[in-house]
Amino acid sequence: DGGITQSPKYLFRKEGQNVTLSCEQNLNHDAMYWYRQDPGQGLRLIYYSQIVNDFQKGDIAEGYSVSREKKESFPLTVTSAQKNPTAFYLCASSTGGSARADTQYFGPGTRLTVL
């Protein structure tokens, strides 16, 4: 079954800790994305990657880091520099490789709570 998996579903972090959110896809998609969702604010882009070993900052990249060492994986690290990390995090992928954006497919999300 093709799709996007995110783990864990719920994550709790103490202030000052770094945490890493996992995102894996088996859709053979080139492009992957991380979004943050807060109530009433829709989706805000954190980072995106069009191809392995390359990624770009989105609108709210401060306090976050990513890597793209494998096509199927795009982990997101929430660092201690992110002052308000409590949110719902969504990973997405699309076929990429073209000039125009194709359909994005989303994972089930990870809810991060800072204690």
Add this chain to the structure above:
Amino acid sequence: AQSVTQPDIHITVSEGASLELRCNYSYGATPYLFWYVQSPGQGLQLLLKYFSGDTLVQGIKGFEAEFKRSQSSFNLRKPSVHWSDAAEYFCAVGSTGNQFYFGTGTSLTVIP
């Protein structure tokens, strides 16, 4: 600059009534347009998309949307709402460079 506006933050409809969710976009070229639905605590599921051709697009769960270039709109409709349609709905536009721009969403409540 590209943007998507969903003017209605929250809509309440009775079960069996018709539904229309509004979406307006700003994009220089012919847009790629999407509607997604999100249940609480879940990811986004694609309802339908428009790339080109027929401006009336059919999607899953009985939803349809109509692209109106003159009004820069891509409104989502359903003739008869079911209680299970209660969710958050997002309109999005796909741009060059594989970028996507999302509206802030419309929350739908269905009254029995």
